[in-house]
Amino acid sequence: MPLTRRDALRAAAAGLAAAPTLFAVARAEDKKAPEFSLPKLPYAADALEPSIDALTMETHHGKHHLAYVTNLNNALKTDAPEFVGKPLEELLANLKKLPEKAQAAVRNNGGGHWNHTFFWDIMTPAAKSGAPSGDLLKAIEASFKSVDDFKKSFSEAAVKRFGSGWAWLVKTPDGKLAINSTPNQDNPLMDTSGTPLLGVDVWEHAYYLKYKNLRAKYVEEWWKVVNWDGVAARFASKK
Numbered sequence: 001m002p003l004t005r006r007d008a009l010r011a012a013a014a015g016l017a018a019a020p021t022l023f024a025v026a027r028a029e030d031k032k033a034p035e036f037s038l039p040k041l042p043y044a045a046d047a048l049e050p051s052i053d054a055l056t057m058e059t060h061h062g063k064h065h066l067a068y069v070t071n072l073n074n075a076l077k078t079d080a081p082e083f084v085g086k087p088l089e090e091l092l093a094n095l096k097k098l099p100e101k102a103q104a105a106v107r108n109n110g111g112g113h114w115n116h117t118f119f120w121d122i123m124t125p126a127a128k129s130g131a132p133s134g135d136l137l138k139a140i141e142a143s144f145k146s147v148d149d150f151k152k153s154f155s156e157a158a159v160k161r162f163g164s165g166w167a168w169l170v171k172t173p174d175g176k177l178a179i180n181s182t183p184n185q186d187n188p189l190m191d192t193s194g195t196p197l198l199g200v201d202v203w204e205h206a207y208y209l210k211y212k213n214l215r216a217k218y219v220e221e222w223w224k225v226v227n228w229d230g231v232a233a234r235f236a237s238k239k
């Protein structure tokens, strides 16, 4: 019997390794190749349906994310070869130290690579989503009064981000929680405002196929596939 498209997606996902390391961003499997590479999704492309449809996931991951990786590698090779092989987090936190002609490309495409790798990892099928608990729950209640109030404020930051960008929950350097949002592919690593714990992509490419112009509806549905264990692990990390 021929495989259906869904079977094929499941088969592709069956061979996936565990989710990407919390803070590491994948490089080529060949350790001698210092290039960045597209990480595999930690679940099947249709695993987040109906919140996020398979076609959006395939396009978002296989086309948009791949383009960031390719453009990042090219920018480094062409305009900043002395920075090839450096960790992505280090590049993003020190953009001004790069040659000027490489800064915009690394900011946009390096940010795009980091943000999307993070994004795939901070989502999970709805059945595994869970809820904030333990120390994370206490911190959310201390900073935002309740989980519902936190979700409301975070959703507002996501929906009100003008144009393309991201909304973030970060752990600030003094250990507190804060919500912020960034334009384009910027992220909190670039201004060292905190360690990202959760982030939502509000570029139209993340939702337009299914939700058209209804960004608020996308964000509402996105909450159902948040990987709360992943958020808690990042919160508990010393980083």
Ligand SMILES: [Fe+2]
Binding pocket: 060, 064, 116, 201, 203, 205, 206
């Ligand atoms: Fe995206």
